Every structure is written in structure tokens, then in C-alpha cells.
Amino acid sequence: MRYPWLRLGIFVLGCLFPCWWLYQAATNQLGPDLGKIIMDRLGLGALIFLLITLSMTPLQRLTGWSGWIVIRRQLGLWSFAYIVLHMITYMVFILGLDWGQFGVELRKRPYIIVGALAFLGLLALALTSNRYSQRRLGARWKKLHKLVYVILGLGLLHFLWIVRSDLKAWAIYASIGALLLLLRVPLVARRVPRLIGRRGRAV
Amino acid sequence: MLIKIARPSDCKASDITPEGIYLSRRTMLGASLAGAAVAALPGVALGAEPSRYADVEPGAAPGWFKDKLGATRWGAVTVENEAITPFKDATHYNNFYEFGTDKGDPAANAGSLKTEPWSLVVDGEVAKPGRYALEDFVKPYQLEERIYRLRCVEAWSMVIPWLGFSLAQVLKQVEPTSKARYLRFETLQDPKVMPGQRSSFALIDWPYVEGLRLDEAMNPLAILAVGMYGRELPNQNGAPLRLIVPWKYGFKSIKSIVRISLVAEQPQTTWERLAPTEYGFYANVNPTVDHPRWTQARERRLPSGLFSPNVRDTLMFNGYGDEVASLYSDLDLRKNY
Numbered sequence: 001m002r003y004p005w006l007r008l009g010i011f012v013l014g015c016l017f018p019c020w021w022l023y024q025a026a027t028n029q030l031g032p033d034l035g036k037i038i039m040d041r042l043g044l045g046a047l048i049f050l051l052i053t054l055s056m057t058p059l060q061r062l063t064g065w066s067g068w069i070v071i072r073r074q075l076g077l078w079s080f081a082y083i084v085l086h087m088i089t090y091m092v093f094i095l096g097l098d099w100g101q102f103g104v105e106l107r108k109r110p111y112i113i114v115g116a117l118a119f120l121g122l123l124a125l126a127l128t129s130n131r132y133s134q135r136r137l138g139a140r141w142k143k144l145h146k147l148v149y150v151i152l153g154l155g156l157l158h159f160l161w162i163v164r165s166d167l168k169a170w171a172i173y174a175s176i177g178a179l180l181l182l183l184r185v186p187l188v189a190r191r192v193p194r195l196i197g198r199r200g201r202a203v
Numbered sequence: 204m205l206i207k208i209a210r211p212s213d214c215k216a217s218d219i220t221p222e223g224i225y226l227s228r229r230t231m232l233g234a235s236l237a238g239a240a241v242a243a244l245p246g247v248a249l250g251a252e253p254s255r256y257a258d259v260e261p262g263a264a265p266g267w268f269k270d271k272l273g274a275t276r277w278g279a280v281t282v283e284n285e286a287i288t289p290f291k292d293a294t295h296y297n298n299f300y301e302f303g304t305d306k307g308d309p310a311a312n313a314g315s316l317k318t319e320p321w322s323l324v325v326d327g328e329v330a331k332p333g334r335y336a337l338e339d340f341v342k343p344y345q346l347e348e349r350i351y352r353l354r355c356v357e358a359w360s361m362v363i364p365w366l367g368f369s370l371a372q373v374l375k376q377v378e379p380t381s382k383a384r385y386l387r388f389e390t391l392q393d394p395k396v397m398p399g400q401r402s403s404f405a406l407i408d409w410p411y412v413e414g415l416r417l418d419e420a421m422n423p424l425a426i427l428a429v430g431m432y433g434r435e436l437p438n439q440n441g442a443p444l445r446l447i448v449p450w451k452y453g454f455k456s457i458k459s460i461v462r463i464s465l466v467a468e469q470p471q472t473t474w475e476r477l478a479p480t481e482y483g484f485y486a487n488v489n490p491t492v493d494h495p496r497w498t499q500a501r502e503r504r505l506p507s508g509l510f511s512p513n514v515r516d517t518l519m520f521n522g523y524g525d526e527v528a529s530l531y532s533d534l535d536l537r538k539n540y
Contacts, residue, residue: 025509031306032292032506033359093507094358096514101498111496161496164357165477166304168404 003067010071014078017045018085035093039086046082047155049075051176054152058183061192073129076148080126083119111161118154121147149184152177256364256432259290264435265319265443267338271346272430275366279347280424287350288361290432292506297439298355299458300407301390301397308399309439315396316459318443327387327464330378337443341429343376344368348433349426351449353456354488354521359503365447366430371421373463379417383465386420388413388446388457406477413457414470414484415448416530424449424526427460450523452486483540487531488521492540 001007021041025034056072059065095101105112125145127133134141156174163170182188255277264272299309321337346366354360392410394400400409419425426447429436436442441458448455454474464470474482481495490500499517507513520527531539 022509031296032288032361033296033306033503034509035507035512036359036503093503093512093514096501096512098501098514101500105498108493109496164304165300165406166399166402166404167406168402171404 003070006067006071007074010074010078014049014074014081018042018082035089039089039093042082042086042089043159046079046086047159047173049079049082050148050152050155051173051180053079054148054177054180058180058192061189077126077129080122083122087119111158114154114161115158118151118158121151121154125151149181152181256287256290259432259434260294260437262434262437265338267341268429268435271341272366272433275346275348277348278350280349280351282350282352282362285352285362288363288505293361293363293431294437294440296505298357298453299399299439299441300405301399301409301411301459302439303399310437312398313438313442316391316438316442317396318438318459321443321461323444323460324462325377325464326462327466328380328383329465330380331376333377341368341444344372346430347426349428349447351424351447352521353449353453354502354517356452356454356482356486356494356499358494358497358499358501358517359505359507360517360521361505364432365426365428366433367426367428367447369423370425370427370446371423373427374417374420377465379465382467384417385466385469386415386417387462387464387466387470388415388460389462389464390457391459391461407473408476410461411457411473412470413446413455413472415446415455416469417465419448419527419530422527422530424523450488450520450527452488454482455486485531485534485536485539487527487536487540488517489519489536489540490517491519492537 021030021038024030025038030037053072053075056068056075060068091097091102095105106116125147128137128141128144137144156170156177159170159173160167183192295310296306297309298306299313302309302312319337322334323337323340324332324334326332346368348364348366350362350364352360353363390411391397392400394409399405399407415425428441428445428447429443431437431440436445438459441456441460444460445458446456446460469484472482472484474486475484488499493499501514502517504513504515518524
């Protein structure tokens, strides 16, 4: 296994945040509506992990270092893990484990529908993230995992529809997401490494 | 003048022992830690001291407030079998977008708000319009403690002991003309001390505006509050003067009021202008009419713990149906949400 310490570091980091939030909750630092706060943080955490995952390929192209790609899968799986926890906290703290109400929400609320679709997408990617699936799916694997761009769009839409009045935070994450997608447009992607490459030779 | 409200949703002062036990237990715990358990108990038992609630941060009450506090009718309206939300939670989990959109922003940023001196304009369709210094405005009224449920449109709720006086009394003083059919309230606009009013990403048109129908404002439940938990209002809770209409979603209970206008036409309110499909003029608590983005059938009664999520059914008119349902007997509440 290459870069074992880097992988371990990211694993610890992924565990650290929810543990820190649990500690904060247990010591009354999250206020009276801690379930909602932890749910929001998990959702935002999943989005941030997704954005970090999507920046690995551009970073690899920019720097030429292969370590970025090595940790990409784990980062994506953290995004999935946070979304699973996000949904559990939603069921427990918002719906009070009322599954009938969950059925109603799934039919009636666009932001829940969009969020659920994004979850299903992440689930498909998580289930096929192992080497066995990569071998079995062959060329189709790459195609399937392009789904991540759709998931990012759905996630951002889900986030947008929760905003009540101030778009600042959303605008920041959406522009980072847009930039990461832009870097994948072939025309742009071809130019980026060339720019870095030239500078690299000059130094 | 005293307004006595005794309705089925109320209970007698003698029935509130569970809260008393709850509060004195907390006070005793805190006090015994400080080694002053014996000294602290009598004050709690008598229940007439400003420190009647546990863990209340003392404020810097203006002179007029201290003068009025002595004659307060404590427990004028109470709630049945419900624990009062801890002071810390009621003052550190707030929506007051003028100070930021996070729940902790108002507590962090509202310290800069200067509430003394404060002037209030009463104008429009009234026989006695005027600009009042706050202490003059509140002078005629006896303070009452009203313990009300507060239901936020975001599906969380609290139980808060307010100190205030009925809006109906104020209306009698200023004498609405025959043309007056609605009240329009306005919050302070001061971007220098209100960072939320400086945000270029905010979708809200400042100042914050709210409104009531005249008969709603005359309902004995509607009050103007100047205090909570036996002290003056903390800035983040809408100091120095705010509206409380407990059968409506929290955003109707406008904070830091600088202007009350009696008007002939239904005023356009801030949230109505921002998202008319989500927030109506009436905004009565109604478990059968959902917010388009989330259900209103249930609510999180705060504090809601990590291992004890406190999710409960939302009551029609927030449980105040006996007092207010008659106001809406000829209104389709589905259309007029």
C-alpha cells in the first residue's frame, strides 16, 4: 500500500470531526437544538469532502504527484459516510423516527427528493468503489463514476433550497464546485497542465 | 387595569409546582456547588424575586424597568405541565437576522445595540399620534408575567416567561380612528450596529416589517414585552420592546420596535415579500398547513438532547385555540396561511 501514513491521517481526520461534535454535544457546547446543528454540520461536511475529492484530479494534474489520486477514494467514502450520518440525524432529531412522515417528506419536499437522489448516487458509487467492481465493470466503471458531477449538482441544489435568506455560504461552496467542474472541461483541462509545465521548466 | 385571562389552556398559579421543583432543583444544584444552597432557597420558594429563574444572567436594567418590576403581576398567564426553557437556551438560540443568520449570531453581535435612550413612533390612523421616549410610553402599564409557548416557523419551540403589557391597552391609549384596520410594526434600521443589514448576500429588504389585523392586536394574548425571566429583555431577544403573539409563528413577534402605525390596508410583511408562497400575513401556527419545504405537524421542543430528542406534535394555534380561533371563523386558513 502506498502512502500508508497519509491514508491513516485522512482516516483519523474523518473520524475526528464527528467525535469532536459528539464531545461538544455532551458538554453542552452546541446549544439547545444540537441534533439540528450536528445534522447541518454533517451535511456541510459531506459537501466539503465531496469538493475535496473532486479537487484531487486537478491537483494531481497541477503538481504531478500521484498521492492525490491514492487518497481520492477514501475522501469520497468519507463524503458518503457523513451523508449516512446526516440522514440518521435527520430521522432521529427532526422526524423523531416517524417513518410515515419520512414517506410524506419524500413525496412532497423537493429538497428532500433531491437530497435522496444524491444519496442514492453516492450509495451506488460507494458500493462500486472497491477493486472487484472496478475490474468487473471495466470501462463502464469510469462512466458510472462520472455520476459524481451530478451528485455535486444535486447536493448544491439541496443546500440552496434550505437557505432562508442569506446566500453567502452557499455562494462560496457553489463557486468552488463550479470551478472544480470548469477545470474538467476538456478545453480548460488541456490548458492548465501546459501552464504549470512551462513554469516548471523555467524554474 | 388588570386583564384576567383564565381559559381552559391555562392553569392556576398553584398548579405550576412541577416547574417550581424543576427550577429550584437546578438552582439548588448550582447554589450548593457555590456553597450557598440555604441562602438561595427562600428566594426561589417565594417566587417574587427577579432571580426566580435559574441561571439568569443579570442585565443592566434601565431605571424605569426597575421601578416597574416591583408591581409586576407574576404568573399572570402560565402554561400547563410544561418546563420553562432554560434562560441560556432562550438567549443563545435566536433568529434576529439583523445580527446574522446563525442562531448564535444575535447573542454574539447584539451587544452593540444601544437601547437607551429609545424612542418609539406611533402614527397613522390614530387620534393621538406621537413620538415617545420608551419610559414615557410604558409608564401607564403594569407589567405582567406571561408564560407562553413560542413556536418558530422552523419547527422548533420553547416556553418563555415574558414581562410585558397587553397591546389592547396601548391601542386604547392611542385611540385608533375608524379607518384603522391593521397594525404595522417596524424594527430599528441601523446598519452600523446591525451586521446583518450590511450583508450584500441578504435577501431581506430592511427594515423588518410585521403586521397584525386590528382585532388580532386587541386579543388579550397579544402583548408588548420589555422583559423575560424576571429581567429586562436581552438585546438578542429584541430589546427594549418587542411584540409577542404566541399563537403565531415566531417571526410575527417583531423585535426592537421603533414604529407602530395604524393603517387601513394590510401591510406587506418582510417574510411575505421575500417568499410569499412560504410565509403568509397571518402565519398562525397550524400543524395541517405545511411550510412548502418542511412539515409543520411536529416540532422540536428545546432543549432537545442528544439521547433524548424532544419531538412533539404541534398544536393548532400553538395550543391557544380557545382564545383566538374565533378570530378566524370566516377565514380559509389553508389560503390565508
